[in-house]
Amino acid sequence: MKKVLFCWSLCALFFVQLQAQYGYWQQAVDYTMDIDFNVKNNRFDGKQLLKYTNNSPDQLDRVFYHLYFNAFQPGSVMDERNKVLTDSDSRVRNRISGLNKKEMGYTKIKSLKMDGKDTEYFENGTILEVILPRSIEPGETVTLDMEFESQVPLQIRRSGRDNAEGVRYSMSQWYPKICEYDYMGWHPNPYIGREFHSPWGNFTVNITIDKSYVLGATGVLQNYNEVGKGYQPVDLQVAEPKGKTITWKYKADNVIDFVWAADPDFKVIQKRAHDGTRMYFVYQPGDRTTENWTKLPQIMDEALRFMNKRYGKYPYPQYSFIQGGDGGMEYPMATLITGERSLGSLVGVSVHEWMHSWYQFMLATNEALYPWMDEGFTTFGTNETMNYLRSKKLIPGEVSDHEHARSYLGYGNLAKANQDEALSTHSDHYITNAAYGIGSYSKGNVFLNQMEYILGEEVFAEALLDYFETWKFKHPTPYDFIRVMEKNSGMVLDWYQEYFVNTTKQIDYGIGKVEKAGLMGGKTKINIERIGQMPMPIDVLVTMDDGTTTVYHIPLDIMRGAKKGDPALYKNASFTVLEDWDWVNPNYSFEIKTKMRNIEKIEINASKKMADLNTENDQYVKS
Ligand SMILES: [Zn+2]
Structure with missing residues (x-):
């Protein structure tokens, strides 16, 4: 029996390795954190149990963690980088240099064991390098047991205490977070204030804090019946807690990060969206917030309707819009946004940050390497969703036919x-x-x-x-x-x-000569020129003097295909696909069976959906 089992487990290991080597794999994490927070000195003690599963085909003899709070110290790489950048973010610039001992941030590791055995570790700014007592084998799960202490920095960028609107704690990038290891290896990027990349996992987070505080966070609150504060069902009475503190207990499954914010003045509005998603709106009531924040729940419900349909179903049980941070920043199941805004701006930032759930938290491309696949795609979704909300008259403004x-x-x-x-x-x-x-x-x-x-x-x-x-x-x-x-x-x-993506080559096409062709000039020859270095398929819109329109579509040869039409771009125009244009050739011409004098106008890129950088050569108008 023993022998058979042994063989079976070897085979299983072998299979995992094979699968990892030749197929897709990703690391798995499972965090349990207990946080004891002191609101008087802005410090906290943390215990972190991290179950780490190595699904890679490699033996790992070391691991890395991010210690983001160490960025907020004079002389840090984030400080140096932002002093050198010619156009540094005004929120950062040289502000880190000016932080005193009580204002700077830090995370110090007090102990770190793997499966009960000591590790060797070195702090290097925002990166912790850990030499393990033995390698983590492919397919193996180990437990990394850490104790740490941190000081929350005065808010400089994204996280910190006492932001410009007076929110006490914006707790993002706040705990020691294991770096991503993928087919490209480790990604221990020092934090200079830009992007993130991390493995998915489950989080259990218990935060003990002064009982006057109200929290908003990633994750589902497990003990709303003890906490209350607006998170309980409306008809549930919650008793005043006896001690000085309350422990807020959260769980979040399949997320790549965990954020929270806390303030004694926070008020919570909750709303169940049309698809059952629970939405929480956590803000400081006041002259510059209450009116618009009260309108937000209904609008975001309608936004979610559009986003679910267009980009895929939002799968998490809830989402929280939390006043905090220094603008708008996305996190799993939550966002921190500044709250004193006009309705349009408040909705815009709320839509944008929620939209990140699709491209940063569910698809989660490596944002450091491909920030455009996150921010660019999120901007695309934001613009479309805002246009939809305008069409529903939920926010002010005209519907645009080119929202981008x-x-x-x-x-x-x-x-x-x-x-x-x-x-x-x-x-x-x-x-x-x-x-x-x-x-x-x-x-x-x-x-x-x-x-x-x-x-x-x-x-x-x-x-x-x-x-x-x-x-x-x-x-x-x-x-x-x-x-x-x-x-x-x-x-x-x-x-x-x-x-x-890989070059900065530009697009510029132009209309060349338009000339009579055919017997007795019964046809017209249209010449198109490629001036820019980047080739594209081209739409040529021809408008006749009787008002009829035709789109002549010129596919690029290396596409080996062509779109079938685009009625939404060119309303009521008929659609004709022409011969391919060889990418090597700067010139292309075609004839249409129309007398030149019957042509009113010829346009390339009439939809403006191609980033043609010179629009001056895009039109021919009958003289
Ligand atoms: Zn964004």
């Missing part, structure tokens, strides 16, 4: 000034904040919007949902995204990523 126009403008201005850097740049390593910010948010959005232009709206809508269903909870890369688009469209799309 500002992203095109932002990217265009940066590119024309030759300030853009390739989207393949690691987010920490962009030369300027502008190139990182406009690249990630605006060009990233343009990337997705142009994909819709290439595929046509119907095929794209299905492909976008397929991307979500295929890759949710799996950390896709740009290649995985492109493959899903290819499979749904039947097109070859590698060239699109190679040009638009």
Whole structure:
């Protein structure tokens, strides 16, 4: 019996290794944390049990953790980086240099054992390197048992105490967090204030804090009947706790991070959305908040309706909108947003941060390597959802037929000034904040919007949902995204990523000569020129003097396919697919069976969905 078991477990291990080596794998984490928080000196003691499962095919003889709070100390890499950046975020600049002992942040490790045995560890700024007493084998789960103490920094960026609106604690990136290990190896990026990447797991977090405080957090509150504070069902009476503190007990499953915020003045509004998702709105009531925060629940319910349909079903049991932080920042099942805003701005930031649940928390591409797949795609979803809310008259403003126009403008201005850097740049390593910010948010959005232009709206809508269903909870890369688009469209799309992501080559097409052709001039010859270095499929919209319109679509040869039409882009226009345009050729011409004098107007890129950087050569109008 023993022998058989032994053999079986060996075989199982072998199988896990094979699967890991040749297929997809990801690490798994399971955190249990007990936090004892002191609101008088802004410090806390923490105990963390981390069950770590090594699903990789590799033996791991060391692990790394992030210690984000150590960034908020004079001389830290975040401090140095932001002093050097020519366009540093005004929230950071040289503010870290000015922090005194009581204002700076830290996380100090008091002890760390693996399966009861001591480890050797070294703190290096925001990264903790741990030499393990023995390797973690492929397929093995170990327990890392840590004690630590931290001081919450004065709010500089994202997390910290006493933010500009007077919220006491914005607790993001606050606990020792294991770094991601994936097919590319470890990702122990020092924290300079940019992006995140981490494994999914389950969190059990118990926070003991002065009983006057109200919390908002990632995770489902387990003991609302002890805590109350607006989290209990309306008809449930909750007794006043006896001691000076309360322990808030949370669980969150399948998330990549855990955030919380606390303030004695917080008020909680709860609402159950149409699909059963519980929404919590946690804010400080006042002249500049109450009116708009009270309107938010109904609006976000309607936003979720659109987001579920367009981007895939939101799978978590709840979501919390929490006043805190220094603008808007996304976390799993929650966001920290500043709260003193106009209704439009409050809804905009709420939609944007919730939208991140799709691209940062369920798809969770490596945000440090591909920030555009998070911020850009999230911006795309934000703009569409806001347009939907405008159409429902839930927020002020006109419905736009090009809700992404500002992203095109932002990217265009940066590119024309030759300030853009390739989207393949690691987010920490962009030369300027502008190139990182406009690249990630605006060009990233343009990337997705142009994909819709290439595929046509119907095929794209299905492909976008397929991307979500295929890759949710799996950390896709740009290649995985492109493959899903290819499979749904039947097109070859590698060239699109190679040009638009890996280079800064630009798009510029123009209308050349329009001339009489055919016997007796019964036809018209239209010449199109590629001036920019990046090739694209082209839509040519021809308007006749009787008002009829036709779109002539010119596929790119290397696409090996063409969209079938795009009725949403060109209302009532008929759609004709022409011969392919060879990517090597700067010129292309075609004839239409119409007398030149009957043509009123010829336009390329009439939809403005292609990031053509020079619009001056895009139109021919009858003289
Ligand atoms: Zn964002």
